[in-house]
Amino acid sequence: MDSTELDKRHVWHPFTQMRGWNAGTPLVIVEADGAVLRDAEGREYLDGNSSIWTNLHGHRRPEIDAAIRGQLGRVAHTSFLGLTNDVAPQFAFELLRAFTQDDAPEGWRVFYSDDGSTAVEAGLKMIHQARQQRGEGERRKFVSLGAGYHGDTVGAMSVGHSALFHGTYRGLMFGSREVMSPACYRCPFNRAVPERGTDARLSRKCEWECVGEVAKALDDLGDAASAFVMEPRVQGAAGMTMHAHGYLARVAALCRERGVWLMLDEVMTGFGRTGAMFACQHEGVMPDVLALGKGITGGYLPLAATVASAEIFAAFDGEHSEWRTFFHGHSYSGNQLGCAAALASLRLLETVHPMAHVRARGEKLCALAQRFWEHPNVGDVRCEGMICAIEIVEDFATRRCFSAEQRVGFRVSEAARAHGLITRCVGDVLVLMPPYCVSEQQLAQAVDALWRALAEVVPE
Numbered sequence: 001m002d003s004t005e006l007d008k009r010h011v012w013h014p015f016t017q018m019r020g021w022n023a024g025t026p027l028v029i030v031e032a033d034g035a036v037l038r039d040a041e042g043r044e045y046l047d048g049n050s051s052i053w054t055n056l057h058g059h060r061r062p063e064i065d066a067a068i069r070g071q072l073g074r075v076a077h078t079s080f081l082g083l084t085n086d087v088a089p090q091f092a093f094e095l096l097r098a099f100t101q102d103d104a105p106e107g108w109r110v111f112y113s114d115d116g117s118t119a120v121e122a123g124l125k126m127i128h129q130a131r132q133q134r135g136e137g138e139r140r141k142f143v144s145l146g147a148g149y150h151g152d153t154v155g156a157m158s159v160g161h162s163a164l165f166h167g168t169y170r171g172l173m174f175g176s177r178e179v180m181s182p183a184c185y186r187c188p189f190n191r192a193v194p195e196r197g198t199d200a201r202l203s204r205k206c207e208w209e210c211v212g213e214v215a216k217a218l219d220d221l222g223d224a225a226s227a228f229v230m231e232p233r234v235q236g237a238a239g240m241t242m243h244a245h246g247y248l249a250r251v252a253a254l255c256r257e258r259g260v261w262l263m264l265d266e267v268m269t270g271f272g273r274t275g276a277m278f279a280c281q282h283e284g285v286m287p288d289v290l291a292l293g294k295g296i297t298g299g300y301l302p303l304a305a306t307v308a309s310a311e312i313f314a315a316f317d318g319e320h321s322e323w324r325t326f327f328h329g330h331s332y333s334g335n336q337l338g339c340a341a342a343l344a345s346l347r348l349l350e351t352v353h354p355m356a357h358v359r360a361r362g363e364k365l366c367a368l369a370q371r372f373w374e375h376p377n378v379g380d381v382r383c384e385g386m387i388c389a390i391e392i393v394e395d396f397a398t399r400r401c402f403s404a405e406q407r408v409g410f411r412v413s414e415a416a417r418a419h420g421l422i423t424r425c426v427g428d429v430l431v432l433m434p435p436y437c438v439s440e441q442q443l444a445q446a447v448d449a450l451w452r453a454l455a456e457v458v459p460e
Helices: 003-010 020-024 063-070 089-098 117-133 156-157 163-172 207-226 247-258 279-284 309-315 336-350 355-374 408-419 440-457
Strands: 029-033 036-039 044-047 109-113 141-145 175-178 225-230 263-265 290-291 302-306 377-386 387-392 429-432
Touching: 029 175, 044 440, 063 225, 063 263, 063 429, 089 109, 089 302, 089 336, 109 117, 117 156, 117 263, 117 302, 141 207, 156 163, 175 207, 207 225, 207 247, 225 247, 247 263, 247 279, 263 336, 290 309, 355 377, 355 440, 387 408, 387 440, 408 440, 429 440
Parallel strands: 141 175, 141 225, 225 263, 263 290
Antiparallel strands: 029 036, 036 044, 109 302, 290 302, 377 387, 387 429
16 A cells, blocks of 8 residues: 555544545655655655745755764663753854853753743743742733634633634633734725835825724733733735734833743744844844744754743742642653754754855846736735745735635645645745755746746636
């Protein structure tokens, strides 16, 4: 029995309607090299979404391969409960140096888990427990952005606001205060008419009402407000919606003024994806908690980290008899193989793919993507570093969407495979998010493949 038949008989895929999946012929990826994937039939495809936003440096990267092999020659995994190892502490230090931009990052702490959702979950629990142990038990409310997505564990869902993904589980979740997303293209306060050829963030006409809504929410909650949780600059699963520059700094100031902690979910945006090592660094913002995952190992192994400030960590300091311990953990916390890969990836971000390289590749991608404005059903083209989003609409002037039943974005993404590109849409938002090793020629090929697919599904 081949892989396709075994898959159809025994596997349950994430975010997938399995009846439709089993009726089709799945693509079986068996090899990869750099920015190229190969299927079981020998066909090649550009990895247009970095294997769901995880791969940074390309597949089979020699430096990461060697780091994993070297670690395998010593030990693959030992418990982090009651023990430590010689890899996880080193990565924690290097990570904090990159995050704080300080060679002596004192006070900050790194808590390890396995994926972005667990990194968020750990951060929420840290904040909640720290408030209790600081005698601030009334500060129990989290504030977060509309259409936010932070993962699928119960706490992460509770600070997300995706009716499609999480509506079924509402009865399991705790309440959080939702504020509008600062996504300019569909903002009800943006008085600008759609302008072809211009990112809606640049043509917007507003009074920062989105910031005012955060201020109102925090003031309404008063001493009940504990933390504001958000994805900085880009909200991925919300439709690659992108925030006006300056929003993060403004809401961070609101939080500081009111004693509300700021938790940033950089699971997708971290490690250079927006052109800075961390998206918050664009605006000089230091959160109290930072959740990291996806690209942390360069796309090789499951690993995540929750970075906590000295202020939050201090709330857990005490005698054993005080029971101030953070009662949370994972069997594979601090896994040596994952941390070895993460160290190698971080070094590549300092040498082979530094931020200047990522920004240059991002600028090239954005320049090539301007071609999509020529299509009458493209409503917005927005770019942030190595993330490019093309939003498809039924009517440009009114921004009216296609009906969900038409599955336009999905059909375009599927059609792109025939042109040598693998990507995955978010609704009717097409996404190009290749690894940093991609060449300029490959970028041009990816854009051309997506353009051809769009023209086939939605003729001009």
